[in-house]
Amino acid sequence: MAQLFSARADLFLRLGLLALVVLPLTMAVSGFAYYRSSYYTGVGAYVQQPVPFSHRHHAGELGIDCRYCHTQVEKAAFAGLPPTETCMTCHSQIWTNAEMLAPIRASLATNTPIRWNRVHDLADYVYFDHSVHVTNGVGCSSCHGDVADMPLMAKAEPLTMGWCLDCHRDPAKNLRPESEIYNTAWEKPADQRRKGRALLAHYGIRKDHLTDCSVCHR
Amino acid sequence: MRQPSDSPPAPALVALLSGGQWPCARAARILALLLCAGLVSACNDMVEQPKLKPYSSAEAFDQNAEARAIPFGTVARDEPERIAALRTPPKVDAALLDRGRAQYEIYCTPCHGLAGRGDGIIVERGFPPPPSYMEPRLRAAPAEHFVDVITNGWGVMYSYAARVEPRDRWAIAAYIRALQLAGAGEMADAGGEAGR
Structure with missing residues (x-):
């Protein structure tokens, strides 16, 4: 009787057994890596806008405060996008013929709002509130990065639930004093641990409730 | 309180889980159901809900914008306070x-x-x-x-x-x-x- 299995069958069996272990592992690891990669989270990807507004120029070089345009940030859930009128407060007098600003002038002339493209888009089941963060020691750059150094706006952080929880579980590591909230170049001091604990008490943050589902979801 | 009788298992589900000639059919069907559950969770439909958020699009309104112009003559509820302030x-x-x-x-x-x-x-x-x-x-x-x-x-x-x-x-x-x-x-x- 002829051999049922060729000499190579043994190799295939071994490879097959190896694949049984290696394949699921590779898939799990690569899947995990994919969901954390900027390819999936969009971190660092510049979003094209109808007008190439530069935060680096306005907030960085000119030093205009975030709240000059985002007027609602201390009062409402949404920080607020400036109406065309805000752009024209300065651009009615300077760079009045700039080609780049033609859509702004058209917007004012025709009373049509500019359609900016959203850069930070949270899932609809998340109820994020800007005011509660900026009035409780969380600065702009903790989530938005050093905006004053961004020519075009890009996401600086993944804004995933795990990322949010990382801070909600231990906010002290990111808290800053009132005077530094709008400083986008703020860096943690060496003794952030100690200062953070003091700030936790200063702002009256109740850490034990920060991870309740209803804090972010309804 | 919700009575158990209010929510009988869906007939399709019962049919799927009960009986079968092939000995492994039951296990195979449960596996198929689990796979479906996995697929549904991968859909993430709730990320985009049909509701209006600030500055979102709304075809029903002017300029396809959720934010609408305040009708002429509207008086804000806090207007007297603002005027007084x-x-x-x-x-x-x-x-x-x-x-x-x-x-x-x-x-x-x-x-x-x-x-x-x-x-x-x-x-x-x-x-x-x-x-x-x-x-x-x-x-x-x-x-x-x-x-x-x-x-x-x-x-x-x-x-x-x-x-x-x-x-x-x-x-x-x-x-x-x-x-x-x-x-x-x-x-x-x-x-x-x-x-x-």
Whole structure:
């Protein structure tokens, strides 16, 4: 009787057994890596806008405060996008013929709002509130990065639930004093641990409730 | 309380899970169900819900925008308070001056400069220079004047009524007064220097 299995069958069996272990592992690891990669989270990807507004120029070089345009940030859930009128407060007098600003002038002339493209888009089941963060020691750059150094706006952080929880579980590591909230170049001091604990008490943050589902979801 | 009878298992589910000629059918079907559950969880439909969020699109409304123009003649619920806040100057104290300074440094410094001399960075970049608060005319001007200019604009300055709350306008006016007093101190020093 002829051999049922060729000499190579043994190799295939071994490879097959190896694949049984290696394949699921590779898939799990690569899947995990994919969901954390900027390819999936969009971190660092510049979003094209109808007008190439530069935060680096306005907030960085000119030093205009975030709240000059985002007027609602201390009062409402949404920080607020400036109406065309805000752009024209300065651009009615300077760079009045700039080609780049033609859509702004058209917007004012025709009373049509500019359609900016959203850069930070949270899932609809998340109820994020800007005011509660900026009035409780969380600065702009903790989530938005050093905006004053961004020519075009890009996401600086993944804004995933795990990322949010990382801070909600231990906010002290990111808290800053009132005077530094709008400083986008703020860096943690060496003794952030100690200062953070003091700030936790200063702002009256109740850490034990920060991870309740209803804090972010309804 | 929800009665169990209110929610009988779906007939399809029962049919799927019960019986079968092939011995493994039951296990295979449960596996298939689990796979379906996995697929559904991968859909993440709730990320985009059919609801309106600030600045989202809404085809039903003008310009496909969720934000709608306020109908002519609408009166905001807090309008009387706002009008009252605009008419009545608040008591000037340290808290009001602090508020005034914070608001001034957000909205006014780009043109008027930190010290109120009309030399802000936007002026450096070509915006027509505003007058210095140290001018005799503005030193003599009542606080109402500054509140009025913030509310209605002046010359090439746009109205800041949409950006600065009524009480904050008084706070800024009070801070401008403080800048003027500080400026006067500087001037007196300068005079002393000149007299030497």
